[in-house]
Amino acid sequence: xxxxxxxxxxxxxxxxxxxxxxxxxxxxxxxxxxxxxxxxxxxxxxxxxxxxxxxxxxxxxxxxxxxxxxxxxxxxxxxxxxxxxxxxxxxxxxxxxxxxxxxxxxxxxxxxxxxxxxxxxxxxxxxxxxxxxxxxxxxxxxxxxxxxxxxxxxxxxxxxxxxxxxxxxxxxxxxxxxxxxxxxxxxxxxxxxxxxxxxxxxxxxxxxxxxxxxxxxxxxxxxxxxxxxxxxxxxxxxxxxxxxxxxxxxxxxxxxxxxxxxxxxxxxxxxxxxxxxxxxxxxxxxxxxxxxxxxxxxxxxxxxxxxxxxxxxxxxxxxxxxxxxxxxxxxxxxxxxxxxxxxxxxxxxxxxxxxxxxx
Numbered sequence: 001x002x003x004x005x006x007x008x009x010x011x012x013x014x015x016x017x018x019x020x021x022x023x024x025x026x027x028x029x030x031x032x033x034x035x036x037x038x039x040x041x042x043x044x045x046x047x048x049x050x051x052x053x054x055x056x057x058x059x060x061x062x063x064x065x066x067x068x069x070x071x072x073x074x075x076x077x078x079x080x081x082x083x084x085x086x087x088x089x090x091x092x093x094x095x096x097x098x099x100x101x102x103x104x105x106x107x108x109x110x111x112x113x114x115x116x117x118x119x120x121x122x123x124x125x126x127x128x129x130x131x132x133x134x135x136x137x138x139x140x141x142x143x144x145x146x147x148x149x150x151x152x153x154x155x156x157x158x159x160x161x162x163x164x165x166x167x168x169x170x171x172x173x174x175x176x177x178x179x180x181x182x183x184x185x186x187x188x189x190x191x192x193x194x195x196x197x198x199x200x201x202x203x204x205x206x207x208x209x210x211x212x213x214x215x216x217x218x219x220x221x222x223x224x225x226x227x228x229x230x231x232x233x234x235x236x237x238x239x240x241x242x243x244x245x246x247x248x249x250x251x252x253x254x255x256x257x258x259x260x261x262x263x264x265x266x267x268x269x270x271x272x273x274x275x276x277x278x279x280x281x282x283x284x285x286x287x288x289x290x291x292x293x294x295x296x297x298x299x300x301x302x303x304x305x306x307x308x309x310x311x312x313x314x315x316x317x318x319x320x321x322x323x324x325x326x327x328x329x330x331x332x333x334x335x336x337x338x339x340x341x342x343x344x345x346x347x348x349x350x351x352x353x354x355x356x357x358x359x
Contacts, residue, residue: 002026002144003289005131006111007119007157009035012259012276013150014102015052017111019284028142029106030117030133032151036099040152040240042174042210043095044186044200045273046343047088052277057101064092064203067184068338071331073324075191076199076229081331082185083338090186092202098273122147122160124253145289147255150280153241155261161252166263167245170195170270172212173223175237181207189226190320190327193217195270197226207232212242212270242270246303246310251295258283264306266343267313268320274343278305309343 009031068084149157197211246263259276
């Protein structure tokens with residue numbers, strides 16, 4: 001019997017599989033289709049991502065270094081309020097290759113990683129979990145002491161086990177213009193109700209455009225308007241749900257969720273790559289597959305790890321909906337050099353940010 005069956009080979013699932021395998025656990029990872037596809041997530045990440053990938057992968061993954069962001073209260077061409085550092089703030093990376101790199105790292109650590117396996121049922125029993133999947137050779141059944149739901153916003157594991165949904169889902173749209181752009185600033189447009197739109201230069205890989213809205217809003221129409229304003233020629237686009245706000249619990253009797261399935265995302269951007277991998281490390285460190293009671297330690301641990309930044313992230317997001325004159329005053333007051341970390345809004349109160357503000 002396996003220790004863990006992990007459903008989903010995105011960043012959170014692969015990171016957990018690697019960390020657990022390095023601790024001697026017997027881990028099986030099942031990915032529905034091709035690892036990394038379909039793309040449904042931005043490739044704009046903080047520099048912390050390099051702590052989670054092998055050193056030799058950096059050159060393969062890195063597309064562009066980003067030094068700051070220009071905030072706009074209107075569409076393309078409108079007045080910009082720049083925020084920047086003298087050193088890179090973030091990176092644009094090959095998002096598909098990131099998933100593949102993390103999955104290979106899990107495999108190298110000893111995890112059994114299989115793509116082309118669609119999980120259809122998950123059943124918790126007193127002594128194990130039974131997982132059924134459709135694979136290349138037909139229906140297969142797997143037994144494990146625990147199952148890990150790392151299968152994204154619309155998690156099959158979460159639904160099968162009756163675990164609660166995240167607080168909210170946004171509808172995100174991404175598109176890519178293949179024209180090279182080596183500019184080192186992203187553009188952020190506070191023109192979408194309750195959220196924002198963005199433009200991210202990715203070097204030779206082109207330019208990423210995107211936005212997120214509440215379900216029922218016209219995401220495709222707003223996206224087309226954004227791209228038209230920049231004169232972008234989109235040759236690839238994708239869309240998906242972005243979970244915001246973790247539910248009250250992400251654990252079952254012999255199961256737990258991690259990453260987007262658990263709503264472990266930044267409320268102010270929707271990004272979940274780093275938050276999901278941080279939570280995955282907490283799970284690998286605290287959960288003993290032979291002792292279901294240790295799931296409580298994971299539930300407490302990941303919330304302690306992310307709680308402050310998630311709470312402050314909700315406050316940042318609320319600022320997007322402030323009256324326009326208030327937003328303009330705030331952007332004027334704080335634009336310039338910054339000392340914040342893009343994944344950690346708690347750094348708004350850091351000494352580095354205070355020094356930058358005083359300068």
